[in-house]
Structures are given as C-alpha cells and as structure tokens.
Amino acid sequence: MMQKLAVIGDPVGHSLSPQIHMTWIDAMGLDASYESKRVPTGEAVEALEDFARKEYVGLNVTLPHKQAVLKSVSEASPAVRAIGAANTLQRIGASDWAAYNTDAPGLMAALERVGMKSVAGKTVLLLGAGGAARAALFALDDAGAEIIVLNRTVEKAATVISECCQRSHQYGPLEDLALHAEKADLVINSASIGHGGDHFVLPEGDGRLFFEMSYGAPAASQLAHARAKGWDIEDGLGMLVCQAAESFRIWFGGELPDVEIALEACRETLKITG
Numbered sequence: 001m002m003q004k005l006a007v008i009g010d011p012v013g014h015s016l017s018p019q020i021h022m023t024w025i026d027a028m029g030l031d032a033s034y035e036s037k038r039v040p041t042g043e044a045v046e047a048l049e050d051f052a053r054k055e056y057v058g059l060n061v062t063l064p065h066k067q068a069v070l071k072s073v074s075e076a077s078p079a080v081r082a083i084g085a086a087n088t089l090q091r092i093g094a095s096d097w098a099a100y101n102t103d104a105p106g107l108m109a110a111l112e113r114v115g116m117k118s119v120a121g122k123t124v125l126l127l128g129a130g131g132a133a134r135a136a137l138f139a140l141d142d143a144g145a146e147i148i149v150l151n152r153t154v155e156k157a158a159t160v161i162s163e164c165c166q167r168s169h170q171y172g173p174l175e176d177l178a179l180h181a182e183k184a185d186l187v188i189n190s191a192s193i194g195h196g197g198d199h200f201v202l203p204e205g206d207g208r209l210f211f212e213m214s215y216g217a218p219a220a221s222q223l224a225h226a227r228a229k230g231w232d233i234e235d236g237l238g239m240l241v242c243q244a245a246e247s248f249r250i251w252f253g254g255e256l257p258d259v260e261i262a263l264e265a266c267r268e269t270l271k272i273t274g
Helices: 017-028 044-053 068-072 078-083 103-113 131-142 154-164 174-181 217-228 237-252 259-273
Strands: 003-009 032-038 056-061 088-092 096-100 123-127 146-150 170-172 186-189 209-212 232-234
Touching: 003 017, 003 044, 017 032, 017 237, 017 259, 044 056, 044 068, 044 088, 044 096, 056 237, 068 096, 078 096, 078 103, 078 131, 078 154, 088 237, 096 237, 103 131, 103 209, 103 237, 123 131, 123 174, 131 146, 131 154, 146 154, 146 174, 154 170, 209 217, 217 232, 237 259
Parallel strands: 003 032, 003 056, 123 146, 123 186, 146 170, 186 209, 209 232
Antiparallel strands: 056 088, 088 096
C-alpha cells in the first residue's frame, strides 16, 4: 500500500519539500508519495483529523501551523516541548499523531557537513530570537556551545534562552554585534533582515563561518557582505535538506537518505526559479 506524505502550510506552494522527499523516494524505489497541501490559518486541527482519515503516514509542518498542531498530538519529543513547535508529524495508530522537531538536528548536521564537527566550548553568536532561533538555541545548548543571543528586543532574547536552553547564556541588543562578532567562533543569522534586501554589518571574518539560516534571494545580500568581509559562508539550504533527512528517517526508518543528491536538485531549482 502506498504511503502518503505531505507538507502543510499557508502558503505552501513555494516549498521545496516535495522535491526533496520525492528525490529520495524515487532514488530508493519506495512505494510512497509526497505533496504540498495548503491548510488555511486556523484549520490545522481539522486538517489533521482529515489527514488521519485519509491514512497519511506523515506530515511536515511549516508556517503558520508549527505551534497549532501541538493541540492535536498525543506524543511530543523533548525537542518539541523545549522549542514549542513541531515541523514533523508521524501518524500512530488510526488517528493519533506524534510530534517531532527536526530543525535542531538539521542545523547540527548542516554545520557538520561544512566542517564544524563540534561546537562544544565554542562561542556562537546567534542573531535574532524568533521561531528559527528557538531550534538553533536548543541544538547549540545541548551540544555544549557558549551562546550569545542578540535581538532588537533584549527581553525576548532572555526569554527564548530560558525556554529553550538547559544552561544560561549571554544576550544583548543587536547594536553589540560588532563587539561580539570579533571573538565569536561562529555567527548564525536567524533574523529576517535579508528579506528586505538589507544586511547586518560584520567585522572581518578571518575565515570564520557565517551561517545564514535563510537561502535564495533573502540570503543574497547578507552572504555577499559576509564573503566580502572574509567570512566562510553557508546558506540555510543545507539545513533545510538535513532536517528533511531527519523527517524521512522518522517515517521510513533505516539510515539517513543521501543529503547531497537532494541538495543538488534544490540548488538547480533555485537557479531556474531565482
């Protein structure tokens, strides 16, 4: 029997998830399908009931439903409880769902594939304190990093640290970026400044890694600036594919699928559509 999977969101037509997962499904010869399904804001609970009736075995969840779906799950991983959001659901039994967050391991896998094998004891500067930052904080704290969170609203930076981390970390305003970036081993941007074509001003990178969690056009300005300042750069497409690989393993078991073939396919798509 074909296993049915989908990504839900509003909007969702732009999602690369169907391409990523169908690349793996086709490569492995699996009897499965993966599609995008628009679920309007406020309708996540009813949608999950419908997906269960239609015997979908798994779902990816994107905005604006990452918190809303938690009302309908019977199990939630420790990462979901700490981060407060789920991006992967697996159907258990006839109508129940288990919730996972694969953004956290996806970030660590993406860092590892570009040479940062461990962040233990390293100083990581995280820009922004929104939804994307929560998964990063959980992952980095668990991996032993020393984190500094900078955000326009300093109180929000303090709050996300207390909610997502087991250890205490530094925080402050974005105006302190240059000061902290001078001594950071790694800088991660989770803020959406690039969506308006702007970018944060960085000091000289001296070959250190600047990791931009967005990709495509929203990442272009910030990455160009970072490269010009001597930083090694990486966009968030690798993280997208790595977190998808974790979802795939949850649904199908076994080893992680081949990240590189899906990443290559996504980069080709972005060249065509970008």
